[in-house]
Amino acid sequence: MDQNIGVYLCSGCGIGDAIDLDALSSVAEESNVSKTMTHDCLCSAEGAQIIKDDVASGSINCMVIGACSGRVKSDVFAFDPMQTILERVNLREHVTWCQPAGNEDTQAMADDYLRMGIIRVQKSTLPEPYLEALDKTVLVVGGGVAGMQAALDAAKAGYSVKLVEKEAELGGHMAKWHKNTPTRPPYQDIEDIDLSSTIEQISNSQNIEVFKNAEIEKISGAPGMFDVTLKNGAGAYRVGSIVLAAGWKPYDATKLEGLGFQKFPDVITNVQVEEMAKAGSLACPSDGSAPSVVAFVQCAGSRDPEHLPYCSAVCCRVSLKQAMYFKEQNEETKVIVFYKDMRTPEQAEEFYKKVQKDGVIFVKTDTSKIAISEGSEKKLTIEALDELLGEPIQMETDLVVLATGMQPAVLDDPILNLEYRQGPALPELKYGFPDSHFVCFPYETRRTGIYTAGCVRQPMTATRSSNDGTGAALKAIQCVELSSQGKAVHPRAGDLSYPSLFIQRCTQCKRCTEECPFGMYNEDVKGTPLPYPTRCRRCAICMGSCPERIISFSNYSVDMIGSMIKSISVPEDYEEKPRIIGLICENDAFPAVDMVGLGKLQYPPWVRFIPLRCLGSINLVWIADALSKGVDGIVLFGCKFGDDYQCHFIKGSELADTRMSKIKETLDRLVLESDRIRLEQLSIDDYYRIPQILEEFTARLEELGPNPYKGF
Amino acid sequence: MGDEDQNILVVGGGISGITAAIEAAETGANVVIVERNPYLGGRVAQLNQYFPKLCPPTCGLEINFRRIKNNPKISFLTQAEVLSISGQPGAYSVTLQLNPRYVNDNCTACGKCAEVCETTVPSQVNYGMDSVKAAYLPHQMAYPFKYVLAPEIIGTDEATKCAEACPYNAIDLSMKPETLTLEFGAVVWATGWDPYEAEKIDYLGFGQFPNVMTNVMFERLAAFNGPTSGKMLRPSDGKEVKSVAFVQCAGSRDENHLAYCSGVCCLASLKQSTYIRERVPDSKAFIYYIDVRAMGKYEDFYTRVQQDENISFIKSKIARISEDKESGGLLVEGEDVIGGSRVSQVVDLVVLAVGMTPGTAKVKPDLEMNYDDFGFVTGSGASGIIPAGCVKAPMEVAASLQDATAAALKAIQVAVRR
Structure with missing residues (x-):
């Protein structure tokens, strides 16, 4: 592109009073520009038209607009980024509005800003987008509620999906549950679970290919061009983006010695209750008898710096549900819930009230200090401090249920087995969850084109997991759409530039490959960076890291x-x-x-x-x-x-x-x-x-x- | 995709609506956002910080506004409301009312109108805690970055004076409400939430005592662009606040008010207790709670706040708030249910942690949507109208945005089917 630079200066909003625009124009003319002009309101229809006409006539293809901040009036000063280069020099907010008018120092500031703006344009070239990453298939890893919904929703939007499930059947944890917590008004009754229609829709979908008993051997490549190899020779496929919905695993209750797990057969976990209930009978493992007293211990290992410092968000609701299982089996069963705080947010409060009405008893205590020992009449004795009465209590029970929390399935298995220089796993945020660190951008991960959904991301209910699968599917689709057009994804969505490396001068210092927060570079055996442009978020951290200064963008x-x-x-x-x-x-x-x-x-x-x-x-x-x-x-x-x-x-x-x-x-x-x-x-x-x-x-x-x- | 005719309407330009719109547009759909206020950003534009990072909401808004500016597939209408929707999934006809801003696109936000304007009106952004000129920029980071004329001055000399002061012919006093009908394939309904009306909880003294305020107002008190420039000053006499009582579940988990839990108020109060502790080093905060609900990894934030020994947690449902004549402060009374002693604490300021009511609680739009007893949308009868964010349930920002992202895909699916 032969640059024809037009410099357009605005005298409005006080700029003309603060700055000598004639003098500023002469600064522009010192540079090799084709045109310099001043207007009293450049953002007016008339002012903007002058620039548009210059562009349309072909006389100008690079515009340096000295006016207000580039953050405003962007709709007025909008030009095709594939044909033109635009630079906004902020003479208003950064000069006129914060400096005394008519002062030589103010003038010097404006002069420098204009010089820099012109140079920025002169050192820019038109972007040549990377157009090689064209695959739009979505890979969904995990066939639980989150993964199934992600697969279905991507398919419904018209995209091909590969759904990989490590077990023999779809459904994940939820398929093993007896019932669900209330999801519908009046939010008081536990609900039947029926995943069959979801599973049927998946198997009937033309767009979804399901792989059961399948696991990922490795994934190489980048968004729009990931190459996925399944274990055991189950095939190799190219996909465009990935939803990781590998779910969760229960916290290992054997670590909860103080609560008597394994020591006493009738101390069981909430996962075991679900299995028993699904099998049709809730019984004490020691002798197969139906319990007449059941004690739930909330936060078993949760909110505990020795175990899981976080809250798993669902265990309170799960215990309420399971308390109802016991009541449904025999309404005479005495159920006591020992809790730190009852956490039943939103409409779940209605369920909590219903369970209280149905006679379940709640005792506030620091459950990490509960002592469980062999009982006399009943099988077990629980000792705890009732915080509301301020008194120690001792009670006998047949069965103790530990409400254990969730850990991400990726805790000690990367699952995706990425062939990335920075490692095979998605970088975790905290406690092993590869969650977003951003309040505003919940689907951010540090591996472009790979989005997490459901309990692998953070502890959440089944309803929310399913919905989370939908959101992650949207991000996966968005990524393949943008990548195929050579555009960056969030946060510089639409950016057409990408780093180019003058590799002959590379000294294999590896700073770029180590410092890129998104793992954009792999390395060859010598340590030379191998860039994957669609992994790039265009932050230019690699450009900053390079001591040989061999990394650059068309416009940076x-x-x-x-x-x-x-x-x-x-x-x-x-x-x-x-x-x-x-x-x-x-x-x-x-x-x-x-x-x-x-x-x-x-x-x-x-x-x-x-x-x-x-x-x-x-x-x-x-x-x-x-x-x-x-x-x-x-x-x-x-x-x-x-x-x-x-x-x-x-x-x-x-x-x-x-x-x-x-x-x-x-x-x-x-x-x-x-x-x-x-x-x-x-x-x-x-x-x-x-x-x-x-x-x-x-x-x-x-x-x-x-x-x-x-x-x- | 690549279907040029995918048109999605997003009703509500708060953070959920903005997110649904941007996520859909970056995927390839054409989106129009309709917002009632003269600016985008909704409730979060009025927040000082987000929990748990204590980061400014304007940071994420700025990125999102840039995404809107850069994307020709998104347009928006402010001061606009939906009058009616007809049609079916894939083909909706939506009639909108556009209320006059009295300021057109010529506005450069130079501020000349405000310089001459002498009339003031209560600040909407600051929940009426102070006044702004009747020709005003809604707030510093407002997008669109354009002034607004308050309807109160229209027809007066004041309005004429503002119009004459504008160097760019940006003030148009002849603007009238207009109606407009547009066609869309799908609609995302993201009209957000309102704080529960605290004056209904009469024993907590809101509206009776100036030093009782709601949690949303306290956000403005803490904001550097708020009514006190971020200084912790007692509304009654401007004295520096040394002690704050946070009354949790103010009207929540209460059959007489809101039976449900709003899920975010505990975390909001934890966050707000850090505001007072940071700004006034010798201050104390008292948090009166039923249960502290810091779900998931938010527990870490609760743990962090508990480490400050000047923040006390008292398990108590507050029964009465009255004025303490001697100190000019407030007497907070209740029962400390741990140990059974009486709570009787004099503080400078009381913050009521009021819950969220869905935007659909007051006005149920004439749409095929189902509601629960609280006004939350439980699902839509016609699959082309998709609820998102706090109209479905009380949610914190991250959860709302997760939900809004999901809503974007549901909308795209409907629009694709057309």
């Missing part, structure tokens, strides 16, 4: 940002006019800086913000470029890291922090104060902190004095 590169930094005018004499580069996350920090403008808050005019796809895309050469150019300080705004990280690319800001600590060591050796670099964790709503951070940083730079490399 080390050279681009480096050139932008170099284009900033740094006064040779310090004259109390330092220069600060702000490298900031475009998702959170950039809008926060917009908010500073909207709030008409002011900050030192020495700062030049450059938005980055992710702070993790920072390449250390930019820091070197800036410092050798005489820039006095570099401030980085990235998302919060640590356990509650907010980075949408998992660990970008944390990686940036690690890289900065390394460069600081180098700076200290160069006798260049490491305080010249500062990384701040900043949330999008932390905008009010920005002026103070920048003022403090400026004050610190003043103490340090000018960058000694200034003017070199």
Whole structure:
């Protein structure tokens, strides 16, 4: 593409009062641009039409629009990304609204932003999307309620599905249950389970191929082009995306010695109750007698730092249901539930009330301190502290049911056996669950095109598992649709760029293959990265990691940002006019800086913000470029890291922090104060902190004095 | 897919509706969102932080708004309501009413109208806890980023003054409500929830004492863009709040009010107790609960909050709240059911953890949907109208979004069948 750059400056919203746009135009004209013009309201129908006409006539194909933030008026300034390159220079929120009008420092800021905007365009090329990943089949792993629903719903939407179940029949845990907790109004009665119609729909579907007694030997490839090999020679298939619905397993009750499991035959688990009930008779294992007293111990191993620190969310409801099994077998059976908190959310509260009405007794206690011993009259004795009465109680019972929790099926078996350099399993979040860390994006995983559903993701009810299967199926379909068009999936959905590597210069340092949060790269035997573009989320963390600077995108590169930094005018004499580069996350920090403008808050005019796809895309050469150019300080705004990280690319800001600590060591050796670099964790709503951070940083730079490399 | 005629209507532009719309559009469907407010984001736009990460909702909203801006398959109408729906799965005809914003697309959000506007109206975003100019941007991160004129000033000189102050001809006082009929293959119903009306729980003093507020209002008190700029100030006299009582199940798990459990209020109060503890170091929080329901991995958050010894957990159903004349605070009374002692605690502020009622509780749209006794949608008779999020059951954000993603696929299936 031969670039014909048009620079369009807007004088509206106070921009023309704050900035000398004639002077700014001459800055544009210093660059090799085809056209420069100023309009008093560029976003008006008339203003926008001028640009559209220029594009339509073919005279302009690259637009640098110096007006408001790129976050606004995006509907007005919308152009075909396959034919044109657009850059929005934020003269309003980042200059006019946060700096004094008509001031030379304000002007210098606007000049720099425009220079950088033009360079960003000059260093961009049109995207050439990756169009090789064309398979749209969905692989569903696990034939329980979540997996069955995922398969059915993908098939109903018209997609081919391969459904792999390790057991001989579909249905998973639920097929082994006696009854379900209430799902329908009035939410009081336990319900029959009938999976037959679901199973029948699956077997009748033209779009679904079911593999029973089947397991995954290995999966290689990437979204749109995964190659799946089943164990025992059961075949090899190409699929486009994957739903992992491998379910859960009960916590190992043998670890609950204190509660008498295995020591006493009549201490059983909730899973065993389900099996007994399904078989038609609830009896004490010791002698086959029907129990006249049954005690449920909630949180058996759950909410317990020694076992499972979390709550499995369903056990309270399951015990209520199982209490009703005993009552249905013989309504005279005395049932006592020992609980920490009864957790019956939503409409399940109605069921809890019904069970209380039906005579089940509830005792609040710390169930981890319950003692179970041999009984005299009945078989077992339970001792607990009744917290409501504040008194120890002792009671005899025939049967004790331990309400054990759930663990993900992937806890010690990766199941998918991915041929990824970063390992065969989906990275877990906590306690082995490969769940999303994001409140807003529940289907995020760190392996693109692989989505989890049901209890492998987090403990949940059967109803929700089924619904979760539907949601995961949507994500799987979405992934194959976007991948086939060469587009990124969330969070940069639709991005047509992808990394290209100048592999001749690769030194096999493996940083890219190790640092990519999504496992985009495999490696050959020498350690040369093998990229799989459809695994990529376009965060450019690999670009930041590469010391040889061989990774770039059509519209984002080390050279681009480096050139932008170099284009900033740094006064040779310090004259109390330092220069600060702000490298900031475009998702959170950039809008926060917009908010500073909207709030008409002011900050030192020495700062030049450059938005980055992710702070993790920072390449250390930019820091070197800036410092050798005489820039006095570099401030980085990235998302919060640590356990509650907010980075949408998992660990970008944390990686940036690690890289900065390394460069600081180098700076200290160069006798260049490491305080010249500062990384701040900043949330999008932390905008009010920005002026103070920048003022403090400026004050610190003043103490340090000018960058000694200034003017070199 | 690739069927150009898959048109889906999403009713409700809260986080569930936005998510259903984006997920469907990124899969290839054409989607229109209809939102009652002048901005997208719904209830979460009014939250300070999410549990358990204590992260700002605006972060996820910003990403979602960018996904909308970048995707030509999504459009939206604000200040719009559904009047009627007819037809069947695959072919619905939907009549909408568009209420006037009195501001057109020329608006640049320059703020000139607000500069001249002197009339104020209660802030909707801040639950009426303060006032805004009658020419206003709903909130700083509002999307669309356009001003609104409050209907109260229409026809007055004030409105004319605002219109004259606009340099871009963006204020159009002649706007009238309009109706519009559009065709869709499927409809996602995601009209969300309302907080339970706390004034109905008379013994808890809401509406009687200024220092009793609801959990949703406390979110605004804690927000840096809220009525007190995030300062923990007592509404009655502006004194810094040193102690807060969180009254759980305020109207919930109660046959006289909401019989069900809203599932999120325990976690919301745990989160809110961290607000006061963080902002006012020598503060104390008291959480009065029946059961603490922190399901799944949210238990970790409960565990974390329990480590703060200035946050007390008392198992008690609060029976009475009255004013403590001496301190200007509030006296919270009940029975501590563990040990049986009496609760009698004076605090500066009471936060009522009120539950969620479905948007469909008050107005049941004339659609083929079934409801339970509480107004939650239990399923749709016609498979082309798909409920999503808190109209089905009380849910936290992550669960709502999971559900909304599932709803997107159900809608696509219906639209494909056309």
